[in-house]
Amino acid sequence: MRRTAVVVLLAVWSALYLGGAALAADGGDAAGAADVVKVYVVRTAEQNGGTPDNLALIAARTLGDGNRAGEIFDLNRGRAQADGTALTDPGDLRPGWILRLPEDANGPDVQLAQESGGDGAAQPDGTASTAPDGAGTQPFVQGSQPPTQQGSQAPTQQASNTIVLPLGAVLAGLGAFLLALLTAAIVARQQVRRLFAAMARAIRRLGDPVRRARRLRFRTSLAAAFAGDGESLRTAHGAVAELTARKGHAVHAVSVDDAGVTAWVATADAPPAPWQDLGEARWRRPAGAFAPPAQPAYGTGPQLPSPSLVAVGVDEQGGKVFVDLSRLDGVLSVTGDPGVARDVVQGLLAEVARSKPAVPVAVLQTTGGPAVALPGAMRRIERFDPRPAGASATAREAGTLRAAARLHPLEALLVASGTPTAQEAADLLALCGPGGAGWTALVCGDAQGAHWRWRAAPDGSVEIPLLRLTVTVPA
Structure with a gap:
């Protein structure tokens, strides 16, 4: 019983330790991948009243000061966009680009998106966009409608059928399953042992009359053996x-x-x-x-x-x-x-x-x-x-x-x-x-x-x- 208790405790500790560590690590990664930032989607000239978007106009609409266009350029310089290009010239903006804004940006044109990490643009759920060149990239936006390109509505993002489980949850579930198997094996072993012991006792009891009779015959023969020896x-x-x-x-x-x-x-x-x-x-x-x-x-x-x-x-x-x-x-x-x-x-x-x-x-x-x-x-x-x-x-x-x-x-x-x-x-x-x-x-x-x-x-x-x-x- 003492050995069984030690094995069960070790199994519980292992499952909790591995699952907790994996959850902590996975949770940290998820937290880093789920950073929400403020972005602006570059408009077409038609959407902007016939005037192409530029950094000064974007800074004026989102920051209230067109002179802060340099801050927007610094945040997005060299950042890869969905079409494979990147912002290198303040005067070269392409419709559909997603530009990251300073934290104090506000206004109806400011949208929220998840940071994908690395040098990539902010994307929904941290995944890279597969839109073709010139197509507008659709960020994860709360409370706003996705922009359109060239007067036509962009295709909506298809819901994914893939269920992604955190590594910690998988390890914790696996540990719990193994612990259940181990406990069931220990309990079953004890029950089987008791069952065999009970069967052995029952079989022995069935043979008790024969053994008693044989023992009695042996004891009866001793009296004659002593008398004649x-x-x-x-x-x-x-x-x-x-x-x-x-x-x-x-x-x-x-x-x-x-x-x-x-x-x-x-x-x-x-x-x-x-x-x-x-x-x-x-x-x-x-x-x-x-x-x-x-x-x-x-x-x-x-x-x-x-x-x-x-x-x-x-x-x-x-x-x-x-x-x-x-x-x-x-x-x-x-x-x-x-x-x-x-x-x-x-x-x-x-x-x-x-x-x-x-x-x-x-x-x-x-x-x-x-x-x-x-x-x-x-x-x-x-x-x-x-x-x-x-x-x-x-x-x-x-x-x-x-x-x-x-x-x-x-x-x-x-x-x-x-x-x-x-x-x-x-x-x-x-x-x-x-x-x-x-x-x-x-x-x-x-x-x-x-x-x-x-x-x-x-x-x-x-x-x-x-x-x-x-x-x-x-x-």
Whole structure:
């Protein structure tokens, strides 16, 4: 819009400037060409009572003093007449010549004419006369009849059919026309752009049902893919074990893809080899750079290094993302689309049911919240005691913002199906907050005091702000 306004203003300024300048120049020329002077048309002897005209008689009739004949001669000496001759001898006057008079001339014989400029005689409208030799030249006279020659009436001047336009008017009109074209083009372009944008939106809306169905099928397939992919889980556990075994680095999340492993860590230290620093507290280990020790799948063999590592979804590169529930600081709040928020919580419950089915689960049904279905393998408890059981959390670790979360081992789960009330929020803090009973809460809504807040979108994507990560969750 700013560029369009500048173009229109420049076009307006150009049209006004060029048109005004041309009008001024043309007006000056027209003013110079339209000077009105006083003239006298030399008479024939018959018109003058048998006496030929001479400068003394003309001066006496027009100036009241015959001795001023020299002034008339000086004004007209060498001035070309219509027949191609010029006045060179004061005694040689020819009928029909147009003689210019001094400004104070007056009387019935004084006529007005337009000065043609140059050395030519005064002519109507500044044009040269085409009368033949000896014919009387007809000046532009106000309030008088044209003279006759040899007793016969001279032919009247033919009206011209040619329309003469000043240059300034032509340029001003052309500028206005170009400005109108430019404005119409700009307006039409904007209208066409809006029309195409509206058509694109309409076409996209027509395809929305197909895209939603395809997206839903993809999200539905993720649940089965996670359930049958033990290799990605073992790779994620191996990466966590490798980083925590060396310097005890806290790992909040891991993404596993065919090209390698990405870990979100809570430290500003440089990564150990072969890990690479990607910035924003992310480390990357290419595939094949390290062979992690074999780890058993869910619930078998020795204790996994991070028993609360669960799959959340896939990132934009197709990597499977795992988060450590023990580092949620007790409360996870999933806001945004209620249906997708419920899918997030149910997906986490399904992961916990596969890895730690003995973890008890209590459901806090809130008003208006989506119903959350618990996996059949999980042990559900109907009543729970919100009294604190002593602080089981370790001291907060130094490092980035993610290090503000306490290590909170997964001992029991509390699921809130919607935004809790003030009393329910107090119960959540008593159970899951610092110094609480060691529970971990999964809330489908806004929970005050939650350290981890995820935002769910209607298309099934979930934003995890603390990790600067967006994933697509199973349905």
